[in-house]
Every structure is written in structure tokens, then in C-alpha cells.
Amino acid sequence: MNSHLRICIFSAAAMLGLCGAASLQAQLPTGQWDFDNGNLNATVGQPLTYIDGPGGATAQGTQFGTTTSLGIPNIGGAAAQVMKFPANTNLSMGYNMPTPAAANGGGGLVNDWTILMDLLFTGSSDRTWRGLMDVDGSLVSEDAEFFINPSDQLGTGSYFGNVSSNTWHRIGIVVKASADSMFFYIDGVQVGSRSATSGATPALDGRWALVPGGNAALFNDNDGEAASGYVNSIQLREVSLSKGQMAALGGPQASGIPQTLPAVPSFIEKWIPDAGYARANDDVGVIIDKGDSTITGVTLKLDGQTTNPTITPGGSLISVILAAPGLPTRTDHTVVLSFNDSAAGVKNFTNTFRVPTLYEDFEKLVLGASVDPALGGEPNTETNVWTQTPPPGWTIDNSRMPPQSDPASGRPEWEGWSFADWKWWWSEVDNQNRSLFVKARGAIAIADDDEWDDFGGPVRNRGYFNSFLSTPSISLAGVAPNTLTLRFDSSWRPEGFDDAGPDGLATNNQTATIDISYNGGAPINVLHWDSNPSGPFFHPDAENETVFLQLNNPANATNVMITLGLTLGGNDWWWAFDNLVVDAGGILAPSITRQPQSQWAYSGGTVTLSAGASGSEPLTYQWLLNGTNITGATQTNYTKSNFQASDAGDYTVVV
Structure with missing residues (x-):
């Protein structure tokens, strides 16, 4: 499998000559720090300051110099004036970065903004947590908001891309809380995105919003997860730059981050x-x-x-x-x-x-309106978010769900397997790590016994959640024996033995199963996860994983049906999946x-x-x-x- 692209080259001067007519606000940053004078003074805006004061541990551990004098790689072959920042050992260390003066995005805080940093971490900081920025001043969380994690990925909660050791990178974070979105860039390439909602905290004026006329903390974390590194240029803008604008800004330069936005390439x-x-x-x-x-x-x-x-x-x-x-x-x-x-x-x-033999991403489902009040008691009038009608040929079997004897017992959206917009699913409930399922997109399949039981407590009155979702009969004409495979993206969170049913016994053990049937024959189990930490089938929290299974189709098999079940669920958690692929081949190509x-x-x-x-x-x-x-x-x-x-x-x- 190969992919092809082309890289062209241009001079900085030529690029500036091609600048389009973007707004002045979008073109110019509200703050920029290039360290050319060997101090915290700003190129644009107000200077950075030491959180712990001019005589504190941060100032003592800060060094200014050239890449050559500090013994680190040059940037694009050219020496640059940079700042070395120390590892953070407590919440009082780091640097105050002034924030834009005016609120935006429809709220009372700075909801839409972009930060870029030209950074280098040496091998001594590799494979550690590297806190980049504490956005909210510890109002929502004392933890830093954005990190490079020990796997050298950029993000928060969910992590993306690769930040190589001993290599200069231009790190970009674009927050658009007004649209409940955040985007992460490495050297001008978008490597990931996620929602700007944080648990029960909404996106607008939430954890990722800057305080107007205040400060955000750089290279700071409450529990010391901020390693030493080097920075050549930092730029803050009070707008959410587009994917094209970030691509135009590209990778790191010895001269720093351009203040005027280059022309956006196609x-x-x-x-x-x-x-x-x-x-x-x-x-x-x-x-x-x-x-x-x-x-x-x-x-x-x-x-x-x-x-x-x-x-x-x-x-x-x-x-x-x-x-x-x-x-x-x-x-x-x-x-x-x-x-x-x-x-x-x-x-x-x-x-x-x-x-492949079968592919289902649920994107062709027609999603309708939700049917139950939101948790706060107000009617949930969102449309195009939910359905219990499966794709053509798929079936839902709720015959083992407890009888529905009381309309006020059990949220109808989650009465068995359902299909919903991924973002609506986790944002209209308590999140609780549902948003970590970033392999999902659009509509997904969901069995959420937690949300089902959150309305009226059906478990103690009616019994446990048991629901099954089956594919159509899949033709295996032309498929060689022992070559059939199954792949899907999965979000699973287990819990059990803590919710009594009508018999008064807490025997809930949220269990996920996949059974296959060849030619209509007896089911064959190919996956079994449960919530018993002491048992052989325990599967720990895995909110965002890809599952591969060999299905070992026999020589006489002409068709197969696949059934996914969630059973013995109390007020536990969930199993959701997306992007299901059934294909032929001893391995997945x-x-x-x-x-x-x-x-x-x-x-x-x-x-x-x-x-x-x-x-x-x-x-x-x-x-x-x-x-x-x-x-x-x-x-x-x-x-x-x-x-x-x-x-x-x-x-x-x-x-």
C-alpha cells in the first residue's frame, strides 16, 4: 500500500508577496516572543514573566543563547537565538503569558484562539510528560491542559502525531470553543482533533478558554509533568486559524514564526x-x-x-x-x-x-431526534442525532431485555443497541471518558447500560441490560477457507458486581461478546470480555482501540452472520463500535x-x-x-x- 504526495519549495520573501486579503486581526498576533534579546521581552504585545518571580527557580533555570552556544541542533541549518526552560518541579514554576484583552466566540472569555511554538526537546526529556500550557489558571483543573506525552504525541486526553526527540518542531494548537472543537498540528500538518467539552464543563467559556487580559501558564504543571526543553518562538492569536493557514505557516524557522500569515496553498x-x-x-x-x-x-x-x-x-x-x-x-x-x-x-x-467483503461505518443512517428528557430535566430537542433503526439487513434483538412495564424506567434512547452521533452521545450525557473514542466519527453503534439505567433505575426494578446486534448474512462466495477477518474500532469501559437486580443480588457483570454463525449453524464465540478483574475474560478500560479477529471460516462455509452482544449490564458503563470491516485474507492487508x-x-x-x-x-x-x-x-x-x-x-x- 502506498501513498503519494509532492513537496514544493519557496522563499520566505516570495511567500509574503503572495499573501491574500485576510483580515488584519487574523494576520497579526496579539503576542509573540522570539527571545532575540536574551530576555522575556515581547516582539509583539507584552513580555512574559516568571510565575515565581525574577529570583525564583524558573529564572535560575532559564538560559538564553544561540543553538550553537547551547549545543543543540540548528533550525533548518541556521543558528537561532533561543530560550532553554527548566523542568517544572511545582505549580509555582513556569512563565506567565499575557492573554488577549477581549472576549470572543460568543462568551465572556477568549474562546477562539491559536498558539504556535517552535520547540525542541532533547533525549533527556524524551519519553516523559511535557506540559506545554495551563490555559485556565487552575480554575477548572490545576493540571496543565496541553501536553506532549511519553509516547511523543501532542494533545490533551487524546494524543496525536509524533514529536521527535532532538528535532525542532512547530507545534500548533487551535481552540475553537465556539464550535466545540480543538485541533492539533505538528509542522503545519493537522495530526488530530477533539471536542472542547471537558467532562461536565461545556466548551464555551470552559476549560480551554483564556481569561481576557489575564495570563496563561507556559511549561507548567501542578505535579511536575513539565520537562526541560528549548523554544525559539511563541505566537498567540485571538482567532482560530484554519487548516490551510496552519499549513501555510508550516514548520519551524530560525527567524521565528511569521507574524503575517502566508498565502494558503491548495x-x-x-x-x-x-x-x-x-x-x-x-x-x-x-x-x-x-x-x-x-x-x-x-x-x-x-x-x-x-x-x-x-x-x-x-x-x-x-x-x-x-x-x-x-x-x-x-x-x-x-x-x-x-x-x-x-x-x-x-x-x-x-x-x-x-x-472489503462488508464495511459498515453507519454514516448512511438517517438520524432523528432524541426522545427522552436530558439529564437536567429540560426537553432535549436536538435533531439528527439518534436512531434505533439499524442499517439495511442488520437486526437488533432485545428479547432478553427486561420487560418495559414502566415508561419512566429506562431511557428509551439506550433501551438496547442504538445508533447516535458520536459527539452528541458523549456531550449530552456525563462524558465520563466517552469522548476518548476518537477513532469514531459521525454515527456509531452504542450499547450504553449506564445511560439506560440513569432514568428511573430499571435495573433494580426490571433486571439487567441484554441486547444483541447482528449483521446481515454475508456471502462468502470466492472466499478461501481460514482467510476471513474482522476489524472494528471499539470503546469499552467495564464495571460489575455493584448493582442489585430485582432479586437483591449484585450479579451484574457487563459483558461484551461476538458470536459468528456459518451457514445458519450454531454460534461460535470469537470474543468475550467481561468486568470481573479476577476472571479470565476481564478486559480493562479501552475507550479507544482497534480490534482484529481471525474468524477461521471453514471450507464449506457459504455465508456468515456476526452478532455483537452486551449482556448483564447494570448501572455500569458501555460498549460502542464503529468502522466495522469483514474481509478475506489470512491477515488484514x-x-x-x-x-x-x-x-x-x-x-x-x-x-x-x-x-x-x-x-x-x-x-x-x-x-x-x-x-x-x-x-x-x-x-x-x-x-x-x-x-x-x-x-x-x-x-x-x-x-
Whole structure:
């Protein structure tokens, strides 16, 4: 499996000449700190200050100097004036960063904002927690809000991408609390996103909002999870920059983060399909964001054949859609998009996907309105969020659910398996780690015995939650014996032995099962998780994992049905899943699920390419430049420092 992209190069001066007519507010930061004078003074705005004062531990541990004098790598081959910040040992250490003066986003706080940092962590800080920023001044939580975790990933709660040791990176965090969203960037590439809701704290004016005219804390954490590192430039903006604007800002530069936003290059907003899999009758295509360019000459090839897609411009987006080409199951496909970019010339992009034996992401379900009052007692009038109607051919068996004798006993949305918008599911309840299921998107399948029992306590009056969800009968024509596999993204949280049923005994043991039936025969169990920590089937909290199963189909099997059950549930937790794939092959072939993005790069800058793939582990990666293997480039990310014109070309990753 391979993916293809192109990197072009431009000079900083040329890029500034191409700047579009963005608003002045968006172009200029409210604060910037470049440390060129060997102190905390600001390039724009007010200076940073030491949280513990000018004579405290932070000031004593802070060093200013050049990359050369401090014995660390240059940035893009050029020496830079930087600051070394010390490890944090208590909440009083770190730096105060002034925040914007005015509230925004429709609330009383600064809800929409962007921060960028050009950072380097050496090997001594690798594989540790690295607190970057405490946003709320410990009002909601004393913990820092944003970290690089011991796996070198960026985020909060959920973590993404790769921040390599001994390598300069431009870290970007975009908070758009007004739209309940946060986005994470490494070197201009969006590596992840999540909701801005935090538990019971709403997004607007919540944990991620800045206090107007106040301070946020940098490189600070309440329990010392803030390692030593180096920073070349910090920039704060009182707007949420777009994906294109972040791409234009790119990777770290010795000169610091540009104050004026560069022109936005064209880029791929979304592939269709974009998860590496598709149904036989799904559309194929792409959504282009033209940025500040003019796009002409769009062509779309499917498996080498030129197609006649419908091309629809709308604002900055251009949709290129080939309607339902009717592809056979168990086949792999390649889409090549080409167009002329007024700033960059001809650009080519490639997407690969597979049509498996069965694929279900629940995105074609028609979601309706919820039917039960929200927990606060007010009517929940949200629409397009929930249904108990499964996809065509799927069935729900609630015959073992306790009889519904009282309409005030048990929330009807969660009376057995249901389907709901992932974001609505966790935001309309108590969250309780449901939002960690970031592999999910759109509509998902949910068995939530916790929420079911939260209305009227049906467990103690009626009995335990027992519900089953079955696929259609899946044809195995042409499938070789012992090659059938099952893959899905899962969110599971166990609990048991603490909720008495009508008999007064606390025998609840939330249990997840998957049974398969070949040719209508007796069920065969292929997965069993339960909530008994002392038992052989205990599966601990796994709110965001991908599950792979070998189904070992016998030689005489002509069809199979798969049944997923959640049983013996009290007021426990949940099991939810998404992106279910049934396919043939002794192992699951690798499929690229996150395409690397073509980029512009500054001469002397740093470029990071990132890809993601699914398939049976272990997966291997090899990055190539113009068809030649790049030595040592065998991870999901490839970072090139001191990028020069000779480095521009066609980059490919083979998985």
C-alpha cells in the first residue's frame, strides 16, 4: 500500500508577496516572543514573566543563547537565538503569558484562539510528560491542559502525531470553543482533533478558554509533568486559524514564526472515501480547498482510467465526485487527482482504498431526534442525532431485555443497541471518558447500560441490560477457507458486581461478546470480555482501540452472520463500535487511513510528513523520494530539517 504526495519549495520573501486579503486581526498576533534579546521581552504585545518571580527557580533555570552556544541542533541549518526552560518541579514554576484583552466566540472569555511554538526537546526529556500550557489558571483543573506525552504525541486526553526527540518542531494548537472543537498540528500538518467539552464543563467559556487580559501558564504543571526543553518562538492569536493557514505557516524557522500569515496553498480537505475502506456502491472523489490559489484543469482517475466526475465549486471548496461506480468486493483501488494551481503549477494527489467483503461505518443512517428528557430535566430537542433503526439487513434483538412495564424506567434512547452521533452521545450525557473514542466519527453503534439505567433505575426494578446486534448474512462466495477477518474500532469501559437486580443480588457483570454463525449453524464465540478483574475474560478500560479477529471460516462455509452482544449490564458503563470491516485474507492487508499532505516549505525550514494505516500488526513503513528509499525513514512520520530546493519532489510512503 502506498501513498503519494509532492513537496514544493519557496522563499520566505516570495511567500509574503503572495499573501491574500485576510483580515488584519487574523494576520497579526496579539503576542509573540522570539527571545532575540536574551530576555522575556515581547516582539509583539507584552513580555512574559516568571510565575515565581525574577529570583525564583524558573529564572535560575532559564538560559538564553544561540543553538550553537547551547549545543543543540540548528533550525533548518541556521543558528537561532533561543530560550532553554527548566523542568517544572511545582505549580509555582513556569512563565506567565499575557492573554488577549477581549472576549470572543460568543462568551465572556477568549474562546477562539491559536498558539504556535517552535520547540525542541532533547533525549533527556524524551519519553516523559511535557506540559506545554495551563490555559485556565487552575480554575477548572490545576493540571496543565496541553501536553506532549511519553509516547511523543501532542494533545490533551487524546494524543496525536509524533514529536521527535532532538528535532525542532512547530507545534500548533487551535481552540475553537465556539464550535466545540480543538485541533492539533505538528509542522503545519493537522495530526488530530477533539471536542472542547471537558467532562461536565461545556466548551464555551470552559476549560480551554483564556481569561481576557489575564495570563496563561507556559511549561507548567501542578505535579511536575513539565520537562526541560528549548523554544525559539511563541505566537498567540485571538482567532482560530484554519487548516490551510496552519499549513501555510508550516514548520519551524530560525527567524521565528511569521507574524503575517502566508498565502494558503491548495490542499486536500477530504478524500471520499477517507478511511481506507468503502462499500461497493459508495461515491468516490475528493474535496479540494483551493486556499488562495485558482484551480483549473481538474482530472480524476480511478484505477488508471480517466473518469467524468461532477465538479462543484462552493466558496473555498471544490467537490469532485464520481457517483457510485459499483466496485466489486474484495478489491483494491487507486484514485489520482490532478489539477493546475495558479501558485504552484500542476499538483497530483493519490488516495487508495479497499472494498472489503462488508464495511459498515453507519454514516448512511438517517438520524432523528432524541426522545427522552436530558439529564437536567429540560426537553432535549436536538435533531439528527439518534436512531434505533439499524442499517439495511442488520437486526437488533432485545428479547432478553427486561420487560418495559414502566415508561419512566429506562431511557428509551439506550433501551438496547442504538445508533447516535458520536459527539452528541458523549456531550449530552456525563462524558465520563466517552469522548476518548476518537477513532469514531459521525454515527456509531452504542450499547450504553449506564445511560439506560440513569432514568428511573430499571435495573433494580426490571433486571439487567441484554441486547444483541447482528449483521446481515454475508456471502462468502470466492472466499478461501481460514482467510476471513474482522476489524472494528471499539470503546469499552467495564464495571460489575455493584448493582442489585430485582432479586437483591449484585450479579451484574457487563459483558461484551461476538458470536459468528456459518451457514445458519450454531454460534461460535470469537470474543468475550467481561468486568470481573479476577476472571479470565476481564478486559480493562479501552475507550479507544482497534480490534482484529481471525474468524477461521471453514471450507464449506457459504455465508456468515456476526452478532455483537452486551449482556448483564447494570448501572455500569458501555460498549460502542464503529468502522466495522469483514474481509478475506489470512491477515488484514494494510490500508492507508491518514494520507500525507502535499506541502510548501521554506528554504532552510523543517518539513514533517505523516501517514496513518490500518491492518494486521506489525505494520512497516518506508518513505521514498522520487522512487528511492530514504535511509532511516521507516516510521509513520518523516521529518526533514534544513529543507532545500534539492529536497523538493515526489514523496511516497509504502506500508
